[in-house]
Amino acid sequence: MTTMNAMAEVVREAAVAAARAVDHLGVRNENENEHGEDSGNDENNLGHLKRPMTLATFLNVKPPKFKGTLVVTDADNWFRAIERSLRTQHVPEGQHVKFATYMLEGEAEHWWQGIQRLLQQDEGDIPWNTFKDEFYKKYFPRAARDANEMELMQLK
Template sequence: MTLATFLKVRPPTFRGTSNPTDADNWIQAMERALQAQQVPEEQWVEFGTYQLQGEAQYWWQGTRRIQQPDGAAIPWEVFRTEFYKKYFPNSARNAKELELMQLKQGQMTVAEYTSKFEELCRFSRICQGAPEDFAEWKCIKYEGGLRSDILSFVAPMEIRVFSELVNKSRVDEDCVRKAAAEKGSLRMPFQRPSGRNFAPRGRNFKRGGFVPQQTQGQGNYRRPNITANQGKRFGKQPQQDLNCQKCGKYHPGVPCRLGLGVCYSCGQPGHIASNYPEKKYETGRVQQPGRVYTTSTIGAEGSETLIRDAGREPSR
């Protein structure tokens, strides 16, 4: 195997990074490329380090002098160990493992939570080795991080196959989302159509009093509008709300006589309200003086309107 042949598959390059995940991703991708091209293990370090660039290349030049003082070949495991010391130290690995222990779904979707969970499992010491050795622990830890609304569905099933557990969690998430959407639509408040007033049929009731219904012979009355302030208080409503729409006057129970050529007072033709005969008679009457009642002798002296008790003789 020549280096030129290996480079035809375009293996990934690495320039150095402060993100431990990127460093681990490069190691994993490079090992897959070396295995796919069937590169002999004694050439792995030569071909792999050729893809180091920038800061990572300078780092390897200094490290190789220390690890290869006599020019002997460096095994891939030695390179891998030194690479992780530089770009994925134990402190970063411990932080990843602690993040896995504290991982919760929260506001993430099941797909997002699963992706984050599997990424952190790569760095966990528990998840190293054969998958069957930690399969049950992985399912239990995954369940513990799910939201309660999803956990309540999957936990009773006690699924211990990770792929089945993830698939069931996604199905339950869809069910929870649909149920929440339907519940939200049922809670939408009823909106009363604007421009129309609704009132009970038959008798018209109004806060603060009874409002008579309009009939054909009772004049042109408009029903008062109940405003927010008027509807909160009780008592008699203002008279101006019951004025006739035709003449603007207040004459409840009497047909409007505007434009009929009759007297507004009696409804008879031939005169008007200002010349109403009965009104002249009432205004022409002389007002009688009021009568004075007294029980005091002093107050009765000189009073012409004194009413005396004829049934009792004055005391002597």
């Protein structure tokens, strides 16, 4: 029994060491510099094969939620904040829409479900720029942006 306990302890210590090694490596790819840019040091030319980030890891930074609003600047502020969260966590662009739309709630989530059905007729992933365009059409339309810019110009 003592031998089994000792073996279990060795396995447990190995698991803890492996977890620490993974934590030490972090989210950043070894071949990227501190700005998330390719350093060119990829001997095997595999720098393009980055592990996808998990939603759980992304949620650790507590990205803002969005429920929909009539205040256009609130929508713009949310979008800028979610972009900052995605960028800071080095989320691959292919996951931006999935992670950002997870933060939608209530009316905004309902709106997205409808738009998603319209856009996914070819069953492909929706590009980030398409999501951004649709979001701004709904929550910060061009007329509102122009009016906001005019108001800011008058304050100067």
